[in-house]
Amino acid sequence: MSDIIIFYDIPSVNGTGWSPNTWKTRLALNFKGVPYKTVWVEYPDIEALSKEIGAAPTGVKGDGSPSYTLPTIYDPKTKKVISDSQDIAEYLDATYPSGPTLFPKGTLALQIAFQEAFTTTALGSLFPPLLQESITILNEKSAVYFRQTREATYGKKLEEFSPYGAGRNEHWAKVRAGFSTVAGWIKKSGGVFVLGDSPSYADLSVAAFLVWVRSVRGADSADYKAIQAWDDGFWGTYLALLDKYTKPDA
Amino acid sequence: MSDIIIFYDIPSVNGTGWSPNTWKTRLALNFKGVPYKTVWVEYPDIEALSKEIGAAPTGVKGDGSPSYTLPTIYDPKTKKVISDSQDIAEYLDATYPSGPTLFPKGTLALQIAFQEAFTTTALGSLFPPLLQESITILNEKSAVYFRQTREATYGKKLEEFSPYGAGRNEHWAKVRAGFSTVAGWIKKSGGVFVLGDSPSYADLSVAAFLVWVRSVRGADSADYKAIQAWDDGFWGTYLALLDKYTKPDA
Numbered sequence: 001m002s003d004i005i006i007f008y009d010i011p012s013v014n015g016t017g018w019s020p021n022t023w024k025t026r027l028a029l030n031f032k033g034v035p036y037k038t039v040w041v042e043y044p045d046i047e048a049l050s051k052e053i054g055a056a057p058t059g060v061k062g063d064g065s066p067s068y069t070l071p072t073i074y075d076p077k078t079k080k081v082i083s084d085s086q087d088i089a090e091y092l093d094a095t096y097p098s099g100p101t102l103f104p105k106g107t108l109a110l111q112i113a114f115q116e117a118f119t120t121t122a123l124g125s126l127f128p129p130l131l132q133e134s135i136t137i138l139n140e141k142s143a144v145y146f147r148q149t150r151e152a153t154y155g156k157k158l159e160e161f162s163p164y165g166a167g168r169n170e171h172w173a174k175v176r177a178g179f180s181t182v183a184g185w186i187k188k189s190g191g192v193f194v195l196g197d198s199p200s201y202a203d204l205s206v207a208a209f210l211v212w213v214r215s216v217r218g219a220d221s222a223d224y225k226a227i228q229a230w231d232d233g234f235w236g237t238y239l240a241l242l243d244k245y246t247k248p249d250a
Numbered sequence: 251m252s253d254i255i256i257f258y259d260i261p262s263v264n265g266t267g268w269s270p271n272t273w274k275t276r277l278a279l280n281f282k283g284v285p286y287k288t289v290w291v292e293y294p295d296i297e298a299l300s301k302e303i304g305a306a307p308t309g310v311k312g313d314g315s316p317s318y319t320l321p322t323i324y325d326p327k328t329k330k331v332i333s334d335s336q337d338i339a340e341y342l343d344a345t346y347p348s349g350p351t352l353f354p355k356g357t358l359a360l361q362i363a364f365q366e367a368f369t370t371t372a373l374g375s376l377f378p379p380l381l382q383e384s385i386t387i388l389n390e391k392s393a394v395y396f397r398q399t400r401e402a403t404y405g406k407k408l409e410e411f412s413p414y415g416a417g418r419n420e421h422w423a424k425v426r427a428g429f430s431t432v433a434g435w436i437k438k439s440g441g442v443f444v445l446g447d448s449p450s451y452a453d454l455s456v457a458a459f460l461v462w463v464r465s466v467r468g469a470d471s472a473d474y475k476a477i478q479a480w481d482d483g484f485w486g487t488y489l490a491l492l493d494k495y496t497k498p499d500a
Contacts, residue, residue, distance in 0.1 A: 106446045109439035110360035116367040116435075185366075189359035196356045 005029070005036040006074040007249070010043060012137040014215055016248065023208035023246070024085040024201075025071035030245040031204060032092050033099050036073070038249050043142035043149075046070055055083045062153065086112065089201050102201035114194060114202045117185075122178035126209065128161040129171040134216045172223070176230055182206070183231040192241065199242060207242040210235060255279065255286035256324040257499070260293060262387040264465060266498065273458035273496070274335040274451075275321035280495040281454060282342050283349050286323070288499050293392035293399075296320055305333045312403065336362065339451050352451035364444060364452045367435075372428035376459065378411040379421040384466045422473070426480055432456070433481040442488065449492060457492040460485060 007029060012018035017026055029036045041049050050057070050068035057066030072083040075095065082091045089102050103111055131150075135143040135158065151157055162171045191197040194206075210227070217223045228236030257279060262268035267276055279286045291299050300307070300318035307316030322333040325345065332341045343352050353361055381400075385393045385408065401407055412421045441447040444456075460477070467473045478486030 104356070106354070106439065107357065107360060109435045109437075109444050110357060110364050110452065112435045112438055113367040113432075113444075114360050114363040116371065117363040120370045121366065182363075185359045185362045187359075188362055189356065194359050194363075202360065 002037065003076045005034060005076075007036045007038050008041050008049065008070050008072045008074075009038050010046075010070055010142065011040040011139060012215060013139060014137060016215060016246075018134075018138055018142070018212075018215070019070065020208045020212040021069070021085050022071040023211050024205050025073065025088050026248075027204040027208055027211075027242070027245040028085075028089045028092055028102055028201060029073075029249075030247055031100055031102065031199070032096055034092060034096050036249050041070060042139060043145040050083070053081050055081045058084050085205075086115075100198075102204070104195065104198075104200060107195065107200065111194075111200065111202045114185075115205050118182055118202075118206060121181050122175065123209065125171060125174035125178050126213070129168055129175065130213065130216050131161045132158040134212075137216060172226075176226075179227070179235065180231055183234045186238075187234075192237065203238075203242060204245065207239055207245070210239045211246055214239075252287065253326045255284060255326075257286045257288050258291050258299065258320050258322045258324075259288050260296075260320055260392065261290040261389060262465060263389060264387060266465060266496075268384075268388055268392070268462075268465070269320065270458045270462040271319070271335050272321040273461050274455050275323065275338050276498075277454040277458055277461075277492070277495040278335075278339045278342055278352055278451060279323075279499075280497055281350055281352065281449070282346055284342060284346050286499050291320060292389060293395040300333070303331050305331045308334050335455075336365075350448075352454070354445065354448075354450060357445065357450065361444075361450065361452045364435075365455050368432055368452075368456060371431050372425065373459065375421060375424035375428050376463070379418055379425065380463065380466050381411045382408040384462075387466060422476075426476075429477070429485065430481050433484045436488075437484075442491065453488075453492060454495065457489055457495070460489045461496055464489075 007025060009017045009022045009026065010019045017023050026038075047068045049055075050072060053072070053074060055068060055072045058069045059067040061067045069083065071085055071088060072081060073088055073091075074081050075091075078095060080091070082088050090108070093102050135146050138146060147158060154161075162168050186192075186194050189196045193199045194202040213227060214224050228239070257275060259267045259272045259276065260269045267273050276288075297318045299305075300322060303322070303324055305318060305322045308319045309317040311317045319333065321335050321338060322331060323338055323341075324331050325341075328345060330341070332338050339352050340358070385396050388396060397408060404411075412418050436442075436444050439446045443449045444452040463477060464474050478489070
Protein backbone atom coordinates (compact mmCIF):
# COMPACT_ATOMS: atom_id res chain seq x y z
CA MET A 1 0.00 0.00 0.00
CA SER A 2 1.31 3.35 -1.06
CA ASP A 3 0.74 6.24 1.30
CA ILE A 4 0.59 8.94 -1.35
CA ILE A 5 -2.54 10.83 -2.31
CA ILE A 6 -4.82 9.23 -4.88
CA PHE A 7 -6.14 11.76 -7.38
CA TYR A 8 -9.26 10.70 -9.29
CA ASP A 9 -9.25 12.39 -12.69
CA ILE A 10 -11.24 12.13 -15.94
CA PRO A 11 -9.09 10.96 -18.88
CA SER A 12 -8.89 12.48 -22.36
CA VAL A 13 -7.66 10.57 -25.40
CA ASN A 14 -4.47 12.61 -25.12
CA GLY A 15 -3.43 10.66 -22.02
CA THR A 16 -3.97 13.70 -19.82
CA GLY A 17 -6.89 15.02 -17.81
CA TRP A 18 -9.95 16.24 -19.65
CA SER A 19 -11.82 18.50 -17.24
CA PRO A 20 -10.74 22.05 -16.39
CA ASN A 21 -11.91 21.41 -12.83
CA THR A 22 -9.67 18.39 -12.39
CA TRP A 23 -6.82 20.33 -14.01
CA LYS A 24 -7.12 22.80 -11.14
CA THR A 25 -6.37 19.98 -8.70
CA ARG A 26 -3.46 18.55 -10.72
CA LEU A 27 -1.93 22.03 -10.97
CA ALA A 28 -2.46 22.52 -7.22
CA LEU A 29 -0.89 19.16 -6.31
CA ASN A 30 2.13 19.85 -8.51
CA PHE A 31 2.41 23.42 -7.18
CA LYS A 32 2.40 22.14 -3.60
CA GLY A 33 4.86 19.41 -4.51
CA VAL A 34 2.73 16.81 -2.74
CA PRO A 35 3.24 13.30 -4.18
CA TYR A 36 0.17 11.72 -5.73
CA LYS A 37 -0.94 8.99 -8.08
CA THR A 38 -3.66 9.44 -10.71
CA VAL A 39 -6.57 7.02 -11.00
CA TRP A 40 -8.51 7.57 -14.23
CA VAL A 41 -12.30 7.44 -14.05
CA GLU A 42 -14.68 7.64 -17.00
CA TYR A 43 -17.75 9.90 -16.61
CA PRO A 44 -20.38 7.15 -16.18
CA ASP A 45 -18.30 5.58 -13.40
CA ILE A 46 -17.92 8.71 -11.24
CA GLU A 47 -21.04 8.18 -9.14
CA ALA A 48 -20.34 4.54 -8.25
CA LEU A 49 -16.70 5.32 -7.49
CA SER A 50 -17.66 8.28 -5.31
CA LYS A 51 -20.10 6.20 -3.27
CA GLU A 52 -17.59 3.36 -2.97
CA ILE A 53 -14.85 5.56 -1.53
CA GLY A 54 -17.22 7.70 0.53
CA ALA A 55 -16.89 10.95 -1.40
CA ALA A 56 -19.52 13.53 -0.53
CA PRO A 57 -21.86 14.72 -3.28
CA THR A 58 -20.94 18.15 -4.66
CA GLY A 59 -24.36 19.19 -5.91
CA VAL A 60 -27.89 18.19 -6.71
CA LYS A 61 -29.27 16.81 -9.97
CA GLY A 62 -32.37 18.13 -11.70
CA ASP A 63 -34.44 15.41 -10.02
CA GLY A 64 -33.22 16.43 -6.56
CA SER A 65 -30.88 13.46 -6.03
CA PRO A 66 -27.24 14.09 -5.05
CA SER A 67 -24.69 14.53 -7.83
CA TYR A 68 -21.05 13.46 -7.69
CA THR A 69 -18.19 15.07 -9.57
CA LEU A 70 -14.44 14.89 -9.92
CA PRO A 71 -11.86 15.96 -8.90
CA THR A 72 -11.74 13.89 -5.74
CA ILE A 73 -8.67 12.97 -3.72
CA TYR A 74 -8.07 10.33 -1.08
CA ASP A 75 -5.27 11.06 1.34
CA PRO A 76 -4.10 7.93 3.17
CA LYS A 77 -2.18 10.12 5.63
CA THR A 78 -5.39 11.56 7.07
CA LYS A 79 -7.77 8.91 5.66
CA LYS A 80 -9.85 11.75 4.24
CA VAL A 81 -11.73 11.82 0.95
CA ILE A 82 -12.23 15.35 -0.44
CA SER A 83 -14.19 16.43 -3.50
CA ASP A 84 -14.60 19.85 -5.15
CA SER A 85 -11.48 21.56 -6.47
CA GLN A 86 -11.75 24.51 -4.05
CA ASP A 87 -12.16 22.28 -1.00
CA ILE A 88 -9.22 20.15 -2.15
CA ALA A 89 -7.02 23.22 -2.56
CA GLU A 90 -7.90 24.48 0.93
CA TYR A 91 -7.29 20.99 2.34
CA LEU A 92 -3.84 20.85 0.74
CA ASP A 93 -2.77 24.18 2.27
CA ALA A 94 -4.10 23.14 5.69
CA THR A 95 -2.60 19.64 5.64
CA TYR A 96 0.69 20.43 3.88
CA PRO A 97 1.58 23.90 5.16
CA SER A 98 5.26 23.66 4.26
CA GLY A 99 6.32 24.69 0.79
CA PRO A 100 4.41 27.02 -1.52
CA THR A 101 1.03 28.30 -0.39
CA LEU A 102 -2.02 28.28 -2.66
CA PHE A 103 -3.80 30.89 -0.55
CA PRO A 104 -1.26 33.22 1.10
CA LYS A 105 -2.50 34.66 4.40
CA GLY A 106 -5.49 36.94 4.01
CA THR A 107 -6.20 36.09 0.37
CA LEU A 108 -8.58 33.12 0.58
CA ALA A 109 -11.83 35.14 0.46
CA LEU A 110 -10.46 37.31 -2.34
CA GLN A 111 -9.28 34.31 -4.35
CA ILE A 112 -12.72 32.72 -4.14
CA ALA A 113 -14.28 35.97 -5.35
CA PHE A 114 -11.64 36.19 -8.11
CA GLN A 115 -12.69 32.80 -9.45
CA GLU A 116 -16.32 33.91 -9.42
CA ALA A 117 -15.41 37.08 -11.32
CA PHE A 118 -13.29 35.08 -13.79
CA THR A 119 -16.22 32.73 -14.34
CA THR A 120 -18.79 35.43 -15.05
CA THR A 121 -16.39 37.57 -17.08
CA ALA A 122 -14.61 35.00 -19.24
CA LEU A 123 -15.92 31.47 -18.88
CA GLY A 124 -19.56 32.00 -19.78
CA SER A 125 -18.44 32.83 -23.30
CA LEU A 126 -15.66 30.22 -23.45
CA PHE A 127 -17.82 27.11 -23.34
CA PRO A 128 -20.16 27.59 -26.34
CA PRO A 129 -17.47 27.55 -29.06
CA LEU A 130 -15.61 24.64 -27.45
CA LEU A 131 -18.34 22.35 -26.16
CA GLN A 132 -18.95 20.34 -29.32
CA GLU A 133 -15.24 19.83 -29.90
CA SER A 134 -14.40 19.07 -26.30
CA ILE A 135 -16.12 15.70 -26.40
CA THR A 136 -14.03 14.59 -29.38
CA ILE A 137 -11.11 14.14 -26.98
CA LEU A 138 -13.13 12.14 -24.45
CA ASN A 139 -13.08 8.36 -24.63
CA GLU A 140 -16.23 6.96 -26.26
CA LYS A 141 -17.83 5.88 -22.99
CA SER A 142 -17.48 9.33 -21.43
CA ALA A 143 -18.35 11.17 -24.65
CA VAL A 144 -21.69 9.38 -24.93
CA TYR A 145 -22.48 10.03 -21.26
CA PHE A 146 -21.41 13.68 -21.39
CA ARG A 147 -23.50 14.37 -24.49
CA GLN A 148 -26.61 12.65 -23.09
CA THR A 149 -26.51 14.34 -19.70
CA ARG A 150 -25.63 17.85 -20.94
CA GLU A 151 -28.12 17.82 -23.79
CA ALA A 152 -30.83 16.71 -21.35
CA THR A 153 -29.89 19.52 -18.97
CA TYR A 154 -29.70 22.29 -21.57
CA GLY A 155 -32.42 21.03 -23.87
CA LYS A 156 -30.29 21.38 -27.00
CA LYS A 157 -27.54 19.61 -28.87
CA LEU A 158 -23.92 20.43 -28.10
CA GLU A 159 -23.54 21.50 -31.74
CA GLU A 160 -26.20 24.17 -31.25
CA PHE A 161 -24.24 26.19 -28.68
CA SER A 162 -22.02 27.70 -31.35
CA PRO A 163 -22.85 26.38 -34.82
CA TYR A 164 -20.12 26.60 -37.43
CA GLY A 165 -20.42 29.83 -39.39
CA ALA A 166 -19.96 33.55 -38.91
CA GLY A 167 -21.54 33.49 -35.44
CA ARG A 168 -18.51 31.68 -34.08
CA ASN A 169 -16.35 34.72 -34.74
CA GLU A 170 -18.64 36.71 -32.48
CA HIS A 171 -18.37 34.04 -29.81
CA TRP A 172 -14.59 34.11 -29.96
CA ALA A 173 -14.65 37.91 -29.87
CA LYS A 174 -16.59 37.69 -26.60
CA VAL A 175 -14.10 35.18 -25.20
CA ARG A 176 -11.26 37.50 -26.15
CA ALA A 177 -12.95 40.52 -24.54
CA GLY A 178 -13.55 38.57 -21.34
CA PHE A 179 -9.96 37.36 -21.11
CA SER A 180 -8.75 40.88 -21.87
CA THR A 181 -10.70 42.20 -18.87
CA VAL A 182 -9.16 39.51 -16.68
CA ALA A 183 -5.67 40.30 -18.03
CA GLY A 184 -6.35 43.92 -17.07
CA TRP A 185 -7.09 42.88 -13.48
CA ILE A 186 -4.00 40.69 -13.23
CA LYS A 187 -1.71 43.40 -14.63
CA LYS A 188 -2.90 45.66 -11.80
CA SER A 189 -0.90 43.43 -9.44
CA GLY A 190 2.28 44.93 -10.87
CA GLY A 191 3.57 41.45 -11.71
CA VAL A 192 2.61 38.71 -14.13
CA PHE A 193 0.40 36.84 -11.62
CA VAL A 194 -2.69 37.74 -9.63
CA LEU A 195 -0.71 38.41 -6.44
CA GLY A 196 2.27 39.92 -8.26
CA ASP A 197 5.42 37.89 -8.80
CA SER A 198 4.31 34.56 -7.30
CA PRO A 199 1.53 32.33 -8.58
CA SER A 200 -1.34 31.39 -6.30
CA TYR A 201 -4.43 29.22 -6.66
CA ALA A 202 -6.26 31.98 -8.55
CA ASP A 203 -3.64 31.70 -11.30
CA LEU A 204 -3.81 27.91 -11.35
CA SER A 205 -7.60 28.06 -11.71
CA VAL A 206 -7.23 30.35 -14.74
CA ALA A 207 -4.42 28.23 -16.19
CA ALA A 208 -6.62 25.13 -15.87
CA PHE A 209 -8.95 26.59 -18.50
CA LEU A 210 -6.12 27.58 -20.83
CA VAL A 211 -4.80 24.03 -20.57
CA TRP A 212 -8.29 22.73 -21.34
CA VAL A 213 -8.54 24.93 -24.46
CA ARG A 214 -5.09 23.81 -25.60
CA SER A 215 -6.09 20.22 -25.06
CA VAL A 216 -9.41 20.55 -26.93
CA ARG A 217 -8.17 22.62 -29.88
CA GLY A 218 -4.57 21.43 -29.98
CA ALA A 219 -1.39 23.35 -29.16
CA ASP A 220 -0.78 24.07 -32.85
CA SER A 221 -4.33 25.20 -33.63
CA ALA A 222 -5.08 28.70 -34.88
CA ASP A 223 -7.48 29.21 -31.95
CA TYR A 224 -4.87 28.38 -29.33
CA LYS A 225 -2.13 30.38 -31.04
CA ALA A 226 -4.49 33.34 -31.15
CA ILE A 227 -5.12 33.09 -27.41
CA GLN A 228 -1.39 33.03 -26.73
CA ALA A 229 -1.07 36.30 -28.65
CA TRP A 230 -4.06 38.08 -27.04
CA ASP A 231 -3.26 41.11 -24.88
CA ASP A 232 0.24 41.50 -26.34
CA GLY A 233 1.16 37.92 -25.57
CA PHE A 234 -0.01 38.06 -21.96
CA TRP A 235 -1.69 34.64 -21.96
CA GLY A 236 1.15 32.92 -23.82
CA THR A 237 3.64 34.12 -21.22
CA TYR A 238 1.24 33.35 -18.38
CA LEU A 239 0.74 29.71 -19.28
CA ALA A 240 4.40 29.24 -20.22
CA LEU A 241 5.31 30.21 -16.65
CA LEU A 242 2.70 27.89 -15.13
CA ASP A 243 3.10 24.98 -17.53
CA LYS A 244 5.50 23.14 -15.24
CA TYR A 245 2.54 22.49 -12.93
CA THR A 246 0.66 20.56 -15.62
CA LYS A 247 3.00 17.59 -15.52
CA PRO A 248 1.59 14.13 -14.82
CA ASP A 249 2.33 12.31 -11.59
CA ALA A 250 5.82 10.82 -11.48
CA MET B 251 -6.88 78.87 -0.50
CA SER B 252 -7.14 75.63 1.34
CA ASP B 253 -4.74 72.89 0.35
CA ILE B 254 -6.97 69.97 1.27
CA ILE B 255 -8.59 67.62 -1.22
CA ILE B 256 -11.89 68.73 -2.73
CA PHE B 257 -14.36 65.84 -2.96
CA TYR B 258 -17.21 66.36 -5.42
CA ASP B 259 -20.23 64.39 -4.21
CA ILE B 260 -23.94 64.14 -5.11
CA PRO B 261 -26.21 65.29 -2.26
CA SER B 262 -29.26 63.52 -0.86
CA VAL B 263 -31.99 65.30 1.08
CA ASN B 264 -30.52 63.69 4.21
CA GLY B 265 -27.52 66.01 4.06
CA THR B 266 -25.23 63.12 3.14
CA GLY B 267 -24.06 61.64 -0.15
CA TRP B 268 -26.57 59.91 -2.36
CA SER B 269 -24.58 57.65 -4.68
CA PRO B 270 -23.03 54.34 -3.62
CA ASN B 271 -20.09 55.13 -5.88
CA THR B 272 -19.36 58.43 -4.17
CA TRP B 273 -19.82 56.73 -0.79
CA LYS B 274 -16.89 54.48 -1.76
CA THR B 275 -14.71 57.57 -2.05
CA ARG B 276 -15.91 59.16 1.21
CA LEU B 277 -15.27 55.89 3.04
CA ALA B 278 -11.83 55.66 1.42
CA LEU B 279 -10.89 59.27 2.33
CA ASN B 280 -11.98 58.74 5.93
CA PHE B 281 -10.22 55.36 6.11
CA LYS B 282 -6.99 56.94 4.86
CA GLY B 283 -7.42 59.86 7.24
CA VAL B 284 -6.70 62.32 4.43
CA PRO B 285 -8.34 65.73 5.07
CA TYR B 286 -10.90 66.79 2.49
CA LYS B 287 -13.79 69.16 1.93
CA THR B 288 -17.03 68.17 0.21
CA VAL B 289 -18.47 70.18 -2.68
CA TRP B 290 -22.04 69.12 -3.45
CA VAL B 291 -23.00 68.82 -7.11
CA GLU B 292 -26.49 68.06 -8.43
CA TYR B 293 -26.78 65.50 -11.23
CA PRO B 294 -27.48 67.93 -14.13
CA ASP B 295 -24.41 69.98 -13.16
CA ILE B 296 -21.88 67.11 -13.19
CA GLU B 297 -20.89 67.43 -16.84
CA ALA B 298 -20.28 71.20 -16.79
CA LEU B 299 -18.38 70.94 -13.50
CA SER B 300 -16.24 68.09 -14.82
CA LYS B 301 -15.29 70.01 -17.96
CA GLU B 302 -14.61 73.16 -15.92
CA ILE B 303 -12.15 71.42 -13.58
CA GLY B 304 -10.66 69.21 -16.27
CA ALA B 305 -11.99 65.86 -15.07
CA ALA B 306 -11.66 63.08 -17.60
CA PRO B 307 -14.81 61.38 -18.86
CA THR B 308 -15.43 57.99 -17.26
CA GLY B 309 -17.51 56.45 -20.01
CA VAL B 310 -19.44 56.92 -23.19
CA LYS B 311 -23.10 57.85 -23.63
CA GLY B 312 -25.50 56.04 -25.90
CA ASP B 313 -24.85 58.61 -28.62
CA GLY B 314 -21.10 58.05 -28.44
CA SER B 315 -20.26 61.31 -26.66
CA PRO B 316 -18.17 61.21 -23.46
CA SER B 317 -19.99 60.85 -20.14
CA TYR B 318 -18.91 62.34 -16.83
CA THR B 319 -19.63 60.94 -13.40
CA LEU B 320 -18.86 61.53 -9.74
CA PRO B 321 -17.00 60.87 -7.54
CA THR B 322 -14.22 63.21 -8.59
CA ILE B 323 -11.51 64.67 -6.40
CA TYR B 324 -9.14 67.58 -6.89
CA ASP B 325 -5.93 67.39 -4.92
CA PRO B 326 -4.22 70.80 -4.66
CA LYS B 327 -1.05 69.08 -3.39
CA THR B 328 -0.47 67.39 -6.75
CA LYS B 329 -2.84 69.60 -8.81
CA LYS B 330 -4.47 66.41 -10.08
CA VAL B 331 -8.14 65.81 -10.84
CA ILE B 332 -9.18 62.16 -10.58
CA SER B 333 -12.54 60.60 -11.38
CA ASP B 334 -13.81 57.02 -10.94
CA SER B 335 -13.91 55.59 -7.44
CA GLN B 336 -11.37 52.84 -8.17
CA ASP B 337 -8.87 55.27 -9.71
CA ILE B 338 -9.33 57.63 -6.75
CA ALA B 339 -8.69 54.82 -4.26
CA GLU B 340 -5.50 53.77 -6.07
CA TYR B 341 -4.41 57.42 -6.23
CA LEU B 342 -4.91 57.83 -2.50
CA ASP B 343 -2.75 54.80 -1.67
CA ALA B 344 -0.03 55.96 -4.09
CA THR B 345 -0.04 59.60 -2.96
CA TYR B 346 -0.62 59.07 0.77
CA PRO B 347 1.26 55.85 1.53
CA SER B 348 1.50 56.47 5.28
CA GLY B 349 -1.35 55.26 7.45
CA PRO B 350 -3.82 52.53 6.57
CA THR B 351 -3.62 50.95 3.12
CA LEU B 352 -6.69 50.41 0.95
CA PHE B 353 -4.91 47.79 -1.17
CA PRO B 354 -2.30 45.95 0.92
CA LYS B 355 0.62 44.67 -1.13
CA GLY B 356 -0.37 42.02 -3.65
CA THR B 357 -4.12 42.45 -3.26
CA LEU B 358 -5.00 45.11 -5.86
CA ALA B 359 -5.84 42.73 -8.71
CA LEU B 360 -7.82 40.50 -6.35
CA GLN B 361 -9.73 43.43 -4.88
CA ILE B 362 -10.75 44.61 -8.35
CA ALA B 363 -11.99 41.12 -9.15
CA PHE B 364 -13.78 40.97 -5.78
CA GLN B 365 -15.77 44.08 -6.65
CA GLU B 366 -16.69 42.55 -10.00
CA ALA B 367 -17.83 39.35 -8.27
CA PHE B 368 -19.78 41.37 -5.68
CA THR B 369 -21.47 43.29 -8.49
CA THR B 370 -22.58 40.26 -10.47
CA THR B 371 -23.53 38.25 -7.38
CA ALA B 372 -25.35 40.81 -5.25
CA LEU B 373 -25.82 44.19 -6.91
CA GLY B 374 -27.70 43.15 -10.03
CA SER B 375 -30.59 42.17 -7.80
CA LEU B 376 -30.23 45.06 -5.35
CA PHE B 377 -31.13 47.90 -7.71
CA PRO B 378 -34.61 46.88 -8.95
CA PRO B 379 -36.39 47.01 -5.57
CA LEU B 380 -34.65 50.25 -4.56
CA LEU B 381 -34.51 52.29 -7.74
CA GLN B 382 -37.92 53.94 -7.53
CA GLU B 383 -37.42 54.85 -3.86
CA SER B 384 -33.86 56.00 -4.26
CA ILE B 385 -34.87 59.13 -6.15
CA THR B 386 -37.19 60.23 -3.33
CA ILE B 387 -34.09 61.23 -1.36
CA LEU B 388 -32.54 63.18 -4.24
CA ASN B 389 -33.13 66.90 -4.47
CA GLU B 390 -35.79 67.78 -7.07
CA LYS B 391 -33.31 68.93 -9.70
CA SER B 392 -31.32 65.68 -9.55
CA ALA B 393 -34.40 63.49 -9.20
CA VAL B 394 -35.88 64.83 -12.44
CA TYR B 395 -32.58 64.40 -14.28
CA PHE B 396 -31.94 60.92 -12.89
CA ARG B 397 -35.41 59.72 -13.85
CA GLN B 398 -35.22 61.17 -17.38
CA THR B 399 -31.78 59.81 -18.20
CA ARG B 400 -32.27 56.33 -16.67
CA GLU B 401 -35.73 55.81 -18.14
CA ALA B 402 -34.36 56.81 -21.56
CA THR B 403 -31.49 54.34 -21.16
CA TYR B 404 -33.56 51.39 -19.92
CA GLY B 405 -36.72 52.11 -21.88
CA LYS B 406 -39.00 51.75 -18.88
CA LYS B 407 -40.15 53.69 -15.86
CA LEU B 408 -38.24 53.37 -12.59
CA GLU B 409 -41.44 52.05 -11.01
CA GLU B 410 -41.47 49.12 -13.45
CA PHE B 411 -38.21 47.58 -12.21
CA SER B 412 -39.90 46.13 -9.14
CA PRO B 413 -43.60 47.03 -8.99
CA TYR B 414 -45.23 46.92 -5.57
CA GLY B 415 -46.76 43.51 -4.98
CA ALA B 416 -45.74 39.93 -4.34
CA GLY B 417 -42.94 40.10 -6.94
CA ARG B 418 -40.97 42.37 -4.64
CA ASN B 419 -40.58 39.56 -2.12
CA GLU B 420 -38.90 37.51 -4.81
CA HIS B 421 -36.61 40.41 -5.62
CA TRP B 422 -35.59 40.78 -1.99
CA ALA B 423 -35.07 37.02 -1.74
CA LYS B 424 -32.60 37.29 -4.61
CA VAL B 425 -30.83 40.18 -2.91
CA ARG B 426 -30.59 38.14 0.28
CA ALA B 427 -29.23 35.09 -1.56
CA GLY B 428 -26.60 37.23 -3.28
CA PHE B 429 -25.45 38.87 -0.06
CA SER B 430 -25.39 35.46 1.63
CA THR B 431 -22.98 34.20 -1.03
CA VAL B 432 -20.76 37.23 -0.49
CA ALA B 433 -20.90 36.75 3.30
CA GLY B 434 -19.75 33.17 2.68
CA TRP B 435 -16.71 34.42 0.77
CA ILE B 436 -15.82 36.98 3.42
CA LYS B 437 -16.13 34.44 6.26
CA LYS B 438 -13.53 32.32 4.46
CA SER B 439 -10.97 34.97 5.42
CA GLY B 440 -11.19 33.75 9.01
CA GLY B 441 -12.01 37.27 10.19
CA VAL B 442 -14.92 39.66 9.78
CA PHE B 443 -13.43 41.45 6.77
CA VAL B 444 -12.36 40.36 3.29
CA LEU B 445 -8.66 40.23 4.24
CA GLY B 446 -9.32 38.93 7.75
CA ASP B 447 -9.13 41.26 10.73
CA SER B 448 -8.44 44.55 8.93
CA PRO B 449 -10.74 46.32 6.50
CA SER B 450 -9.56 47.10 2.99
CA TYR B 451 -11.08 48.84 -0.01
CA ALA B 452 -13.09 45.73 -0.92
CA ASP B 453 -14.94 46.08 2.39
CA LEU B 454 -15.49 49.80 1.91
CA SER B 455 -16.94 49.17 -1.56
CA VAL B 456 -19.44 46.70 -0.07
CA ALA B 457 -20.22 49.00 2.86
CA ALA B 458 -20.95 51.82 0.41
CA PHE B 459 -23.96 49.88 -0.86
CA LEU B 460 -25.21 49.03 2.63
CA VAL B 461 -24.98 52.73 3.49
CA TRP B 462 -26.91 53.53 0.32
CA VAL B 463 -29.68 51.06 1.23
CA ARG B 464 -29.85 52.49 4.76
CA SER B 465 -30.07 55.96 3.33
CA VAL B 466 -32.77 55.08 0.79
CA ARG B 467 -34.98 52.93 3.05
CA GLY B 468 -34.14 54.53 6.40
CA ALA B 469 -32.18 53.07 9.32
CA ASP B 470 -35.41 52.10 11.07
CA SER B 471 -37.07 50.49 8.05
CA ALA B 472 -38.07 46.83 8.04
CA ASP B 473 -35.94 46.29 4.91
CA TYR B 474 -32.78 47.66 6.50
CA LYS B 475 -33.34 45.85 9.80
CA ALA B 476 -33.82 42.63 7.86
CA ILE B 477 -30.48 43.14 6.09
CA GLN B 478 -28.73 43.71 9.40
CA ALA B 479 -30.06 40.34 10.58
CA TRP B 480 -29.20 38.37 7.43
CA ASP B 481 -26.57 35.65 7.77
CA ASP B 482 -26.85 35.56 11.56
CA GLY B 483 -26.28 39.27 11.88
CA PHE B 484 -23.20 39.30 9.68
CA TRP B 485 -24.11 42.49 7.80
CA GLY B 486 -25.23 44.38 10.89
CA THR B 487 -21.88 43.70 12.55
CA TYR B 488 -20.00 44.42 9.34
CA LEU B 489 -21.43 47.88 8.83
CA ALA B 490 -21.27 48.72 12.54
CA LEU B 491 -17.51 48.17 12.38
CA LEU B 492 -17.13 50.29 9.23
CA ASP B 493 -19.63 53.00 10.09
CA LYS B 494 -16.95 55.31 11.50
CA TYR B 495 -15.73 55.81 7.93
CA THR B 496 -19.07 57.26 6.81
CA LYS B 497 -18.64 60.50 8.74
CA PRO B 498 -18.80 63.81 6.87
CA ASP B 499 -15.74 65.98 6.41
CA ALA B 500 -14.74 67.88 9.53
